[in-house]
Amino acid sequence: DQQVKQNSPSLSVQEGRISILNCDYTNSMFDYFLWYKKYPAEGPTFLISISSIKDKNEDGRFTVFLNKSAKHLSLHIVPSQPGDSAVYFCAANRDDKIIFGKGTRLHILP
């Protein structure tokens, strides 16, 4: 049973507009959540995280929102740039382990 779900396999957004990537989770014991970005032929790289006691964390163009009651988080990228085209993994941490969603492929259109 998937504990971290990314229901959109892909997303296309015009350059300069806002990209919103969504993620749902089922386990209320996760203590923080993360987003990773992955380019082809490279390992995932950490992008941003949020503690389960927060509802928002911002880092430059990237903002993560957490809605605990809905068990939902989202990543906002504003403005979207060509280099943002990648696969984005939502992830959740409990104890020593991180559980990943299946990923969303983001295409930034010129």
Next chain:
Amino acid sequence: NAGVTQTPKFQVLKTGQSMTLQCAQDMNHNSMYWYRQDPGMGLRLIYYSASEGTTDKGEVPNGYNVSRLNKREFSLRLESAAPSQTSVYFCASRKLTGVEGYTFGSGTRLTVV
């Protein structure tokens, strides 16, 4: 550059052959992990090591063994490779506590024919 180094980057095996994937980190991290990535499946945890001398099973451990050789190195062994083990394998490490999560290696692309 500091980070996680995986070898080899590519490997083709015949069914039944064995091999060891190597991973080393130079960041003095305590925990190390092996994941596999398959199309449409995301990243799934195979084995992990919370500290030197300890290893534990993850979500998909069958067909694999691991060794935490020292604090720096964590290897993954396939004793008898099967086509279902065709995948991209990622090693990762993390500090004892860290909201940044893992640092990943660049992956090993394994094909079993």
